[in-house]
Amino acid sequence: xxxxxxxxxxxxxxxxxxxxxxxxxxxxxxxxxxxxxxxxxxxxxxxxxxxxxxxxxxxxxxxxxxxxxxxxxxxxxxxxxxxxxxxxxxxxxxxxxxxxxxxxxxxxxxxxxxxxxxxxxxxxxxxxxxxxxxxxxxxxxxxxxxxxxxxxxxxxxxxxxxxxxxxxxxxxxxxxxxxxxxxxxxxxxxxxxxxxxxxxxxxxxxxxxxxxxxxxxxxxxxxxxxxxxxxxxxxxxxxxxxxxxxxxxxxxxxxxxxxxxxxxxxxxxxxxxxxxxxxxxxxxxxxxxxxxxxxxxxxxxxxxxxxxxxxxxxxxxxxxxxxxxxxxxxxxxxxxxxxxxxxxxxxxxxxxxxxxxxxxxxxxxxxxx
Amino acid sequence: xxxxxxxxxxxxxxxxxxxxxxxxxxxxxxxxxxxxxxxxxxxxxxxxxxxxxxxxxxxxxxxxxxxxxxxxxxxxxxxxxxxxxxxxxxxxxxxxxxxxxxxxxxxxxxxxxxxxxxxxxxxxxxxxxxxxx
Numbered sequence: 001x002x003x004x005x006x007x008x009x010x011x012x013x014x015x016x017x018x019x020x021x022x023x024x025x026x027x028x029x030x031x032x033x034x035x036x037x038x039x040x041x042x043x044x045x046x047x048x049x050x051x052x053x054x055x056x057x058x059x060x061x062x063x064x065x066x067x068x069x070x071x072x073x074x075x076x077x078x079x080x081x082x083x084x085x086x087x088x089x090x091x092x093x094x095x096x097x098x099x100x101x102x103x104x105x106x107x108x109x110x111x112x113x114x115x116x117x118x119x120x121x122x123x124x125x126x127x128x129x130x131x132x133x134x135x136x137x138x139x140x141x142x143x144x145x146x147x148x149x150x151x152x153x154x155x156x157x158x159x160x161x162x163x164x165x166x167x168x169x170x171x172x173x174x175x176x177x178x179x180x181x182x183x184x185x186x187x188x189x190x191x192x193x194x195x196x197x198x199x200x201x202x203x204x205x206x207x208x209x210x211x212x213x214x215x216x217x218x219x220x221x222x223x224x225x226x227x228x229x230x231x232x233x234x235x236x237x238x239x240x241x242x243x244x245x246x247x248x249x250x251x252x253x254x255x256x257x258x259x260x261x262x263x264x265x266x267x268x269x270x271x272x273x274x275x276x277x278x279x280x281x282x283x284x285x286x287x288x289x290x291x292x293x294x295x296x297x298x299x300x301x302x303x304x305x306x307x308x309x310x311x312x313x314x315x316x317x318x319x320x321x322x323x324x325x326x327x328x329x330x331x332x333x334x335x336x337x338x339x340x341x342x343x344x345x346x347x348x349x350x351x352x353x354x355x356x357x358x359x360x361x362x363x364x365x366x367x368x369x
Numbered sequence: 370x371x372x373x374x375x376x377x378x379x380x381x382x383x384x385x386x387x388x389x390x391x392x393x394x395x396x397x398x399x400x401x402x403x404x405x406x407x408x409x410x411x412x413x414x415x416x417x418x419x420x421x422x423x424x425x426x427x428x429x430x431x432x433x434x435x436x437x438x439x440x441x442x443x444x445x446x447x448x449x450x451x452x453x454x455x456x457x458x459x460x461x462x463x464x465x466x467x468x469x470x471x472x473x474x475x476x477x478x479x480x481x482x483x484x485x486x487x488x489x490x491x492x493x494x495x496x497x498x499x500x501x502x
């Protein structure tokens with residue numbers, strides 16, 4: 001009927017919309033007065049019925065995908081939680097033993113390679129990022145933190161090198177050859193002791209061979225489902241009492257452990273953090289040390305290092321999953337809203353077309369009589 | 370009288386049941402633990418742990434850790450532990466060869482330390498496969 005010969009390309013406001021869906025020109029039935037159908041709050045979507053229908057279909061598919069991704073991420077959070085829980089017996093026993101040994105050798109001056117505090121000339125930063133995208137601002141946040149820390153170190157005149165963990169971080173630093181990266185590590189979907197081992201071995205050898213004087217761990221601390229915090233955490237040198245120190249010098253006692261739980265609140269999935277204090281038995285049997293206590297501490301501290309790295313990896317994974325859950329949830333909501341708007345426009349177009357046809361028939365009939 | 374053995378790695382519990390006797394590889398040599406042993410604490414070297422259940426010996430490859438024996442409760446904390454039956458012989462042999470090659474190629478103190486550790490680990494894994502009667 002009224003097929004505009006130029007299509008709608010003369011209309012600039014619809015051009016950008018056009019190019020985003022179809023690369024070719026489609027005839028678009030205009031109403032006679034050239035009215036643009038406007039939906040309530042968005043820019044005018046001005047197109048053919050068939051196009052609109054295709055678009056609605058594709059948005060609905062996208063919605064299904066994002067919904068599925070959100071559920072998958074929720075399931076993985078549960079798995080990550082189980083991994084954290086199964087790592088607890090090791091960690092608790094380790095802390096207990098560390099305390100007991102420290103009690104028994106309190107008077108001695110301990111001098112272990114891992115606890116040596118040297119003047120800092122070079123720092124190794126271990127940056128933990130995610131493997132995949134579509135997780136909101138997660139990877140960006142940690143990378144920005146890393147860049148900020150690098151700036152701080154540059155200002156202090158300290159040299160630095162990076163150990164990048166995770167595909168996203170690897171890709172980012174590969175594109176920037178001006179940042180020296182010592183090694184790239186790729187973790188699987190669930191961080192295991194083997195990966196933590198690889199990282200901690202590398203860091204151990206860097207520290208002991210005096211290539212670096214300090215090792216810092218940058219990972220994302222899991223605060224809640226919608227909030228996560230990239231933090232910098234000093235890994236080496238360790239304090240022999242097993243305290244975990246922040247860059248600013250705030251120390252947390254090793255016996256206090258935080259872990260997260262996936263629960264439901266008001267019918268929605270949430271995650272809560274609990275701080276648990278590990279019970280240290282006051283009565284510790286006097287052990288006969290097979291080797292020198294210093295040697296034993298020397299064997300314990302790498303274990304401690306390993307478990308710190310593993311905890312950081314697990315926590316980072318949990319934050320990534322939570323970020324993905326909330327990003328996909330937002331995407332699903334947006335897709336639903338877009339479907340609604342598009343349907344409204346579609347219906348208006350359809351009704352306008354029908355009205356036009358009726359008017360034509362009626363006026364044709366009038367003209368005859 | 371039996372010993373209650375608990376082998377823990379950072380992400381899982383590898384062994385948690387009763388055994389009759391164990392032979393542990395420590396920094397100062399191998400030690401055998403029988404029930405009612407005096408309480409000791411020792412560092413565990415990269416080596417093979419032999420466990421006796423009834424009359425059968427099982428092997429497990431342990432990497433660097435710590436062991437504590439008190440009141441017939443043995444707690445072994447290691448970086449990684451693999452049961453001998455879980456290790457694939459060919460894969461372990463290949464890992465050993467790769468580790469030896471890496472040691473030859475290592476330059477610098479840092480790489481040498483890493484290569485050495487890798488070699489010892491690979492060797493332990495290969496040893497753990499061979500069962501003891």
